[in-house]
Amino acid sequence: MDWDKLRIFHAVADRGSLTHAGEVLHLSQSAVSRQIRALEESLDTTLFHRHARGLILTEQGELLFEATQAMAKRLEAASARIRDSEDEVFGELRVTTTMGFGTLWLAPRLARLYEKFPALKIDLMLEERVLDLPMREADVAIRMKEPSQADLIRRRLMNIRMRLYATPEYLARNGTPQTMADMSRHRLICQHPGTPQVASGARMVQEIMAYDIPSTLHVNNYFGVQQAVINHLGIGVLPDYTTEEYPQLVRVLDDVESGEVPVFLAYPEELRHSKRVAAFRDFVTEEITSFRRSHNHSQNS
Structure with missing residues (x-):
């Protein structure tokens, strides 16, 4: 299967339009259309229903789009690892946790992380839905239960009540x-x-x-x-x-x-050597240690 045609298909499926995909790919609408037709012919199937208001994926198109989405996320992960510097921590880090923990505990502490790594770009995604880390919906998760997904590195941070x-x-x-x-x-x-x-x-x-x-x-x-x-x-x-x-x-x-409610930090095995992930993991671990110390002191006083 032609990788370049798959790349063009993914852009069209993602944008829902030949024109918008062409803008992203810097190709003419006719060139995008030709590549999609050629891909459909090579697969002997129809990938899109064509309507006046845009393109809608067929069942076969949905299957292929799922595959290209997975490929795109894997390539993004590989690119992130390649960009990780030997000496510096920079670039985007996508962190997901619950609304409560993110707003009440994590966000107020992030100033100290930015002081150490001012070039870091954090995308903090607060929601109760558990994002799929192996599928690269996020880089790091902090959750109130042990993750069940395979291929994750996990660390128990603390217990809360x-x-x-x-x-x-x-x-x-x-x-x-x-x-x-x-x-x-x-x-x-x-x-x-x-x-x-x-x-x-x-x-x-x-x-x-x-x-x-x-x-x-x-x-x-x-x-x-x-x-x-x-x-x-x-x-x-x-x-x-x-x-x-x-x-x-x-x-x-x-x-x-x-x-007791356990709090776990988790990230994909493939990000084991990521400088950004390591910096965030170490920061959270240090903050947890400090929090425990002050929490235990207040309880005993």
Whole structure:
């Protein structure tokens, strides 16, 4: 199969138009069209349905596009490895993690990483969906469970728990609950149990909701929960790492917490020698060590 024709096919499938693909490839529309026809003839199949408003992939075209997408991501990974300098850390690094961890723990610390490596370009993708690292949807992932995908290097960073927090102002105005039954006199701020989140956090919310909570505020990420809590709206279910950035938060019902949630860092085996990945991995590891030290000190004091 002609690699150059596959490259042109991929551009057309990606752009949905001969004209737009030609602009990207610096080829005329007629030249792109000829190459697509030649590829279809060599495969003895039709790859596109042609409509006035653009091109739509046929079933066979979809299969070929899946293959060229995988090829493109592999080539991108190889290119990234080749560009890695022996002495410098530069270029783009795509990092994915959850909305809560990314906004509450990781983003506030990135200034220290940029101080060490000012030429680094980080694309921080915050979402609950687990991106496919072997397929190069991201370079590095930080997740609240051990990755199940093969061909990944993984490192357990720490364990976290979900706990109940409120501000002193809220508690002074509404009282401090002494038992779970007292929660029925307070507003609960949390993610809805059905929202994508760590299972132990969802179970904790379900257990609290069994106490006939009169008023709730559901937010689909922990950043929103935190913002509501620090603005004195109620008692919130938050990860325990929240208190480092907001030490004014008061833990409520000290014996109520979720099970341990493991935090893992993972990246593809093929990026084992990437300078960017190594710099990010070492940075996160150092920050975790510092966080543990301060977290343990605050708990013991």
